Amino acid sequence: MISYIIRRTIAAVILLLVVTAVTFGIFFILPKLAGQTADQLAQQYIGKNPSPEDIAAVKRNLGLDQPVYEQYWNFIKGIVSGATYDLGPTTVRCDAPCFGYSFKDHLEVWPQLTSRLPVTISLASGAAVLWLLGGITAGVISALKPGSFFDRAAMGVALAGVSLPMFFTGQLALLLFSYQLEIFGRTYVPFTENPSQWANTLFLPWCSLALLYSAIYARLTRSGMLETMNEDYIRTARAKGLRERNVVVKHGLRAALTPLVTVFGMDVGLLLGGALITETVFSLHGIGEYAVQSISANDLPPILGVTLLAAFFVVFMNLVVDLLYATIDPRVRLS
């Protein structure tokens, strides 16, 4: 088991390195291949109408005239031990982990990420709890009575949940419950300051996100449950004389939910990298909003930073999923 954990962890680290290299490549090699000069490349890092000195500073600081591996090495070195940006008149010290410096905002990327992360984590975790509860419950009940009124209704709602875009449900909820009825607030307050205010503001985004996801989870749970309840071991459990409730919960649910762990890990990993639309719709200053802003401003260093953070969360959650799997299913421990 320990060897398994170590093996998976090492694989995860290697995967992250590959992801950084690929992301880096997209940002620095592809433009070069497309024929952009270092000057043109550097121009993109600064706002409109840059002075030649600014361009030279960017070029120097990012080493755009150096070979790509050198640039990559500098970037990795920055993450590990920090970097110093020499901006002509001033120098900026970017402490480790340094994920770059926005020449447009004149801000370091990492502090931006860390200040926004709590918002995104709050959003993702709260929504996850809601969609797990809602999706699994609906899925199980549907599966136990396939074709019943509840099943049809739940699956209809699920279909709607998947197909309605967040722009629509989110805006509608905001309009109705926040602007019209004024039940829910619109200004994010950290959990540590005022938990009830925190929950009050996040409730609508949670529900909107959860509606989308629980729809998917209800369908997954339903089909997993239907399949599992036909397994031979369910028949064995019934033949023992167990109550149907125990058969469903102890023997059925555990097996049916195992595949869901994978999907859940992926979803949470992705959300932690920023819920772009939800954060924008509800004006939450999270990672996703940062990404959207940076993209519209064509500000490359923050985009690179967000991408790497998102990649980290996906890889990390994958690792967690693998380890969870091994504890849930004893057969996995063998291989």
Added chain:
Amino acid sequence: MTELSKTGAAVGEPVRAQDAPTAFLEVRDLKVHFPTDDGLVKSVDGLSFQLEKGKTLGIVGESGSGKSVTSLAIMGLHRLGARGKNVRMSGEIWLDGKELVGADPDEVRRLRGRDMAMIFQDPLSAMHPYYKVGSQIVEAYRVHHDVSKKVARKRAIELLDRVGIPEPDKRVDGYPHEFSGGMRQRAMIAMALVNNPELLIADEPTTALDVTVQAQILDLIRDLQKEFGSAVVIITHDLGVVAEIADDILVMYGGRCVERGPVDDIFYEPQHPYTWGLLGSMPRIDRAQTDRLIPVKGQPPSLINVPSGCAFNPRCPYADVPKDNITRTERPELREVGGRHFTACHLSQEDRTRIWTEEIAPKL
């Protein structure tokens, strides 16, 4: 077993519910039908038999003959789960004086696993992959016994030891996938026997196993039956297995019983053309015969459109022997042809005897 001949006459006739059962397990005119989009699947269509404690009944038939459906019906397993609403069951199943078809489902549940237990074909898929073998046995015990986990665990180890699993105190903490096929089936048997059931139903218990392991498992079932004195129903497609272990044999075809009787009668004086077909289809290890096998022509019947008259008539080489096309129009009743030996066939006694002795027996 002598009581059987008394009630035997009732077979095939409409049964009155107030008739007191005389046998330990008595099935009367059991019907199990499943409505589907394509039509009504008549998996079991009017089956009756009796079984005493300490005796073994072998139910023989091919896939789709209704033998497994019968066993699940006795256990009351059809009514559970999502498909439970769909099944249509009628008839009576009497277990030790209690009627099960019309009984309250929770009452049947309390009997299940305690008074009647079941062993399945594939022990790997029949055990939950996530739980230790021991805890699955413990669970089976604690459903019906209000004891601590520790006591139940002791019982589980005792049973694992009894069914011949080496180092039971260690294996009790193993997972099903860590057991070999034979050991897994032994553990399944331990699970089934943990509550000392009076009726044990084994559905193809050795089909998934190698022949040397099969021999071990059959021996084990036989020994345990002697020890516990339970009634055993063994369901199989393998005539070799029933010849080894059964006292009585019931041959099923198309959801109905075509022949039933003591094991010797079925093997040495079989009366139904389908039974002849089964015997002729079977390569024999005990005889140096190199002739061709005598297969049953055609395909098994669809349970939605069971042929009218005798279900076997499209495949029966003697379907035209009885007069007036009766084999295609009238369903044959199960009739007693000798002591406790019944068959459902329109052929006259003389024809059957003649065909068997002159045409079939010499070729086997």
Added chain:
Amino acid sequence: MSETDTRAAVPAPRDDDEKPLLKVEGLVKQFPIKKGLLQRQVGAVKAVDGIDFEVRRGETLGVVGESGCGKSTMGRLITRLLEPSGGKIEFDGKDITHLSTGGMRPLRRDIQMIFQDPYGSLNPRHTIGTIVSAPFKLQGVEPEGGVKKEVQRLLELVGLSPEHYNRYPHEFSGGQRQRIGIARALALKPRMVVADEPVSALDVSIQAQVVNLMDDLQDELGLTYVIIAHDLSVVRHVSDRIAVMYLGKIVELADRDSLYAAPMHPYTKALLSAVPVPDPRRRGAKSERILLKGDVPSPIAPPSGCRFHTRCWKATQVCTTVEPPLAELKPGGRVACHHPENFEDQQPQDVVLLTAAKEAGELVPESVRKAGTPTETEVSVEAEVADEADDN
């Protein structure tokens, strides 16, 4: 013992001058097991571990053994669906051991395989016509009268109706699907057909239909069969010669009748005795049944010497150290055993039973043990016997 030696010593009962169609020497297949951080190879499953046999033209060789004995792997090796790890396979005098896929293509016409699962081996989206005509397309063969006519002829040959040409596999029953598999295998008029459990997924009455069909086709088309099965009754019915496998080795290879009448390897004997006999009066004869102790050992670390020694009631010291060769002890009967049944002991000086053998012997009926070589009394006076052996 090498192939040529055997043939020189005792000529095969037929085809004396003709070379065998398939000749296998020292065939090995190992599946590596990887473990640890770096996925280093820590061992190998020795699925097939050095087997020699030949298949004669027009005969049926039956291969039996319990699950995990390597019989299916062997089938996939000789049809070259798997790459052997060692040894040599000769088909009709041509070495095909390490032929590439391209190199095998012309030979695919001659060697065909029938699989156990008639459901899994037919593509559900293809019509029967497409499935059965696939070999023609793959080989670029244009049969006389066109592909469709030939396929319809094949369908008739295996007892299906030519009108089934445009139907899909799910419209057929298990037995019919197996017939489709057979039609596909026969499309290119192969010379050798390897059938892996061809009837074990079928019902008894249907099984007999397919067995008879294969029988007829062999007569009609002069096919050579290698039939791999676990059902000893079926194998007895269809085979001319039978190879018994245990843990990747052939332990006995003999003519059908002599194998069933007088098995020489204790494992063969145990295997045969375990088959349930459809004859209730023989139930009293249960005393002849040999129950084997425990399970088959792991093919990752098979026992030393004779692989069966851990479960054999006749095992002595020599069995744990010296691997018995597959030797032709009598015409048409090869066995790999130091103390064979129904034949004189090959290691008569070695009489001290292993402890494990004594335990195993408790599961073996008296009558069987008496018939074997060292009886209880002989063992008790082992010293004297050993002396006698020295004198000899």
